[in-house]
Amino acid sequence: MTPQRVTLITLGVSDLARSRSFYEALGWRPAQAQEGVVFFQMNSMVLGLFGKTDLAADQGRPGAELGTGAMTLAQNFATEAEVDAAWGAAVAAGATPLKRPEKVFWGGFSGYYADPDGHVWEVAMNPYWPLQDDGSLILPGAQDVH
Amino acid sequence: MTPQRVTLITLGVSDLARSRSFYEALGWRPAQAQEGVVFFQMNSMVLGLFGKTDLAADQGRPGAELGTGAMTLAQNFATEAEVDAAWGAAVAAGATPLKRPEKVFWGGFSGYYADPDGHVWEVAMNPYWPLQDDGSLILPGAQDVH
Numbered sequence: 001m002t003p004q005r006v007t008l009i010t011l012g013v014s015d016l017a018r019s020r021s022f023y024e025a026l027g028w029r030p031a032q033a034q035e036g037v038v039f040f041q042m043n044s045m046v047l048g049l050f051g052k053t054d055l056a057a058d059q060g061r062p063g064a065e066l067g068t069g070a071m072t073l074a075q076n077f078a079t080e081a082e083v084d085a086a087w088g089a090a091v092a093a094g095a096t097p098l099k100r101p102e103k104v105f106w107g108g109f110s111g112y113y114a115d116p117d118g119h120v121w122e123v124a125m126n127p128y129w130p131l132q133d134d135g136s137l138i139l140p141g142a143q144d145v146h
Numbered sequence: 147m148t149p150q151r152v153t154l155i156t157l158g159v160s161d162l163a164r165s166r167s168f169y170e171a172l173g174w175r176p177a178q179a180q181e182g183v184v185f186f187q188m189n190s191m192v193l194g195l196f197g198k199t200d201l202a203a204d205q206g207r208p209g210a211e212l213g214t215g216a217m218t219l220a221q222n223f224a225t226e227a228e229v230d231a232a233w234g235a236a237v238a239a240g241a242t243p244l245k246r247p248e249k250v251f252w253g254g255f256s257g258y259y260a261d262p263d264g265h266v267w268e269v270a271m272n273p274y275w276p277l278q279d280d281g282s283l284i285l286p287g288a289q290d291v292h
Contacts, residue, residue, distance in 0.1 A: 001173020001174075002174075002232045002236065002269075004175075004187065005188055005281055006191070006219045006221065007220055007277070007281070008268070008283060009218070009219055010220065027147020031285040031287065031288035040150055041150065041290065042152060043153075044190055044282035044290055045282070055216065058245075059218070059245060059266060059268075060244045066213070066214075066215035067216060068212075068216045069205070069212035070214045071156070071158070071219075072156045072205070073155055074156065075152065075153060098207060099205060112205045112206060117216065119217055135149060136153075137154060138187065141177065144189070145189055
């Protein structure tokens with residue numbers, strides 16, 4: 001079996017400087033930046049930016065056209081106002097608006113935007129999923145899996 | 147600014163039962179399974195499986211063809227043996243092998259596989275990134291961002 005765990009999310013990008021600038025415009029600060037790769041510390045895990053061509057080669061399929069959109073990253077918030085603010089900040093930083101935050105059928109409030117390479121972020125408030133004080137998301141009735 | 151945080155990763159899938167079975171074959175156990183969606187508790191965050199068509203609509207672009215591969219999820223381990231074991235378990239569960247784990251140029255040991263919908267997972271050992279006792283990844287010199 002494998003652990004129910006993700007320690008690193010890597011985004012394949014076509015222009016590393018452009019992508020780094022986008023995330024920095026959100027207020028993010030890299031923990032490491034080396035030739036061809038930038039790493040941001042997140043919540044007990046890491047987000048990396050890495051050239052899309054390099055990523056395809058690293059995956060063992062040089063030349064492959066890698067796609068985006070079917071894997072999304074969400075940031076959950078405690079309030080609708082925080083969701084709106086996060087969405088607005090991203091669009092102000094140059095994100096492509098996909099869906100302005102709105103009330104959704106499952107009872108929450110959710111919007112989407114895409115980063116400069118089309119990587120999709122959701123910003124959401126789910127009243128049934130209260131966040132922990134430290135921003136962690138532990139599902140009701142679940143145990144954390146660290 | 148937005149927090150340097152991800153609370154939910156959603157994978158758009160074409161056959162929810164098939165995808166659920168794949169992750170269960172890795173030893174994963176859902177914390178919630180409702181009509182059309184399955185959630186696994188991970189390390190202070192959540193992995194969701196959701197229909198790809200539904201996901202496109204949720205993103206505000208019904209009918210869009212969502213792609214995979216340019217955003218990868220990595221599991222870091224302490225040893226090469228653990229990396230090999232995780233890769234082997236995934237392939238045994240039906241994953242598509244992309245790259246058998248091998249020593250790589252940056253000094254670590256890394257392999258890749260794809261899940262039934264082409265979502266790409268890396269399994270890796272990075273000698274410069276020791277894991278915390280609880281499996282968290284905090285970059286050397288960085289503070290956790292919770």
